[in-house]
Amino acid sequence: MFFLFGLTTREHLQFTRSANCRYCGQHAPQQVIQRRTKLSVFFIPLITLKKTRLQVCTNCGGTSSISGSEQRALAY
Numbered sequence: 001m002f003f004l005f006g007l008t009t010r011e012h013l014q015f016t017r018s019a020n021c022r023y024c025g026q027h028a029p030q031q032v033i034q035r036r037t038k039l040s041v042f043f044i045p046l047i048t049l050k051k052t053r054l055q056v057c058t059n060c061g062g063t064s065s066i067s068g069s070e071q072r073a074l075a076y
């Protein structure tokens with residue numbers, strides 16, 4: 001008997017807001033993306049192992065990891 005394990009990473013665009021970029025300093029649309037890494041068994045994602053939030057600048061492409069409170073601050 002054998003099991004086929006793997007890791008699956010998916011990204012979901014949460015929202016886009018205009019804000020100042022911490023890299024290029026421009027007031028440009030910032031995408032907030034949630035990235036989830038899941039453990040999959042026989043290609044079926046079962047358990048979320050890692051959850052990160054990313055802020056991506058649409059002007060320069062600068063990507064940084066943000067916390068939940070930073071995400072909420074961007075959302076409103």
Ligand SMILES: [Zn+2]
Pocket residue numbers: 021022023024025026028057058059060061062
């Ligand atoms: Zn930028």
